[in-house]
Amino acid sequence: MAATEQVLDVEGHPCVVVDGAAMEYRVVTTDSDAVARERRDTSFLRRLRHRPNTVTVRALYELSIVVERGESVGIIGRNGSGKSTLMKLISGQMRPTSGAIFASSTPIMLGVNAALMPDLSGHQNVVLGCLAMGMSRREVDEKFGSIVELCGLEDSIYLPMKSYSSGMASRLRFAIAASIDPEILLVDEALNTGDAQFGDRSKKRMDQLRQQAGCVFLVSHSLDTITKMCSRVLWLDKGHLIMDGEPAETVKAYQDFTGHLAKGNNISAARLRDEARASLQTTEILARGKMRRSRA
Known part of the structure; x- marks a missing residue:
């Protein structure tokens, strides 16, 4: 299928813009084969900079999103998918290895x-x-x-x-x-308390924040919480953005994926994930308040 492309105005002043942000770490490993493979695959100058017995771990691959005021963004994915890394980048706890993140106020x-x-x-x-x-x-x-x-x-x-x-x-x-x-609130697994009354109160409070022209990011393994509280959901897997869309649709695709994994159907699970990623509209941040969205 031919690629389709749109150039869109960024309405008003968005709360958060993630512009090609990626994150990688150097970590110590006891796997000598992994060290040898990386040394073969990197340039001479990079090999000089790397310490012995360390390898590069990519926590988040290049990602671009624009979050407008009034949005509540859920982030789902398996453990190790990059959810908390993305939250730390947006909050300013860490600086991305590449790319940039802009926020209208302190998250x-x-x-x-x-x-x-x-x-x-x-x-x-x-x-x-x-x-x-x-x-x-x-x-x-x-x-x-x-x-x-x-x-x-x-x-x-x-x-x-x-x-x-x-x-x-x-x-x-x-x-x-x-x-x-706060104009930008980030919540990482803090709402999974099993308290129904608190769930109702916290949802009401998050709705108030959104109505006050702010935005909320919510990481949770409770898909029911994500569906109820969010207006948009990002699905991450192994550092890649797989889907960015309506809560019900994105959560359903993720549940289908994890359901196949639970049954040991790894090949069909990978196919579902790849199909979801293939239909993802990628975002590119342009100058002068514009962004480009394209789909392969």
Whole structure:
């Protein structure tokens, strides 16, 4: 099939632009054959720069996306697919090996901006977390009630954090991070607490953030959570972007893929993944507020 191509205006000012970003690491290995293969495949100058017994691991291959205001983007994929790497790049924790990432404001990522200290109470962690994100003490006091209501820890908020379950701590992280009305919020597995009431409250809060012209990125292994809370879903596999589309369609394709893998049908699973990737509209960021989308 002949390639089709569109040049589109980027409407207004997008929240996040990922422009050809890729990430690779040098890691130590005990596999001497892998080291030998890489040395044969790289240039002389690159071999000089590499330490002995190390190989290159590609966590994320070149990827370009534009995320507009009001979007809630889910990111799904098997373990090791590059989901958390992409989140760390968008949040600014890491710089991409190549390409660039632009954001309209500082992204707020759960567990980073809202780091919690186990020996302090939930109340003290709320104060410290909010102050660390730039609030004044008066603003913290004004927000405290809504934070406690969102996380649902009214009976435990004055107890030490080390007495909390992992789900309780995750709910508090979400409530702290979402308290400052961030324009860009990144949530990595923090909503999988098994608490239906918290799921309803967090979805309502994420909807509020989207209505306030922000955007949300959500990584989760709960496909039901992704389908309910997201307006768009990215499927990553082994560092490659496989699909970028409607939640129901993308989740269904991913479930078909993992279903075949679970049955040991690796060849048919690979075929489904390759077919999905073949129909992906690739994005290229152009100058002067434009992007090019093409499909092979």
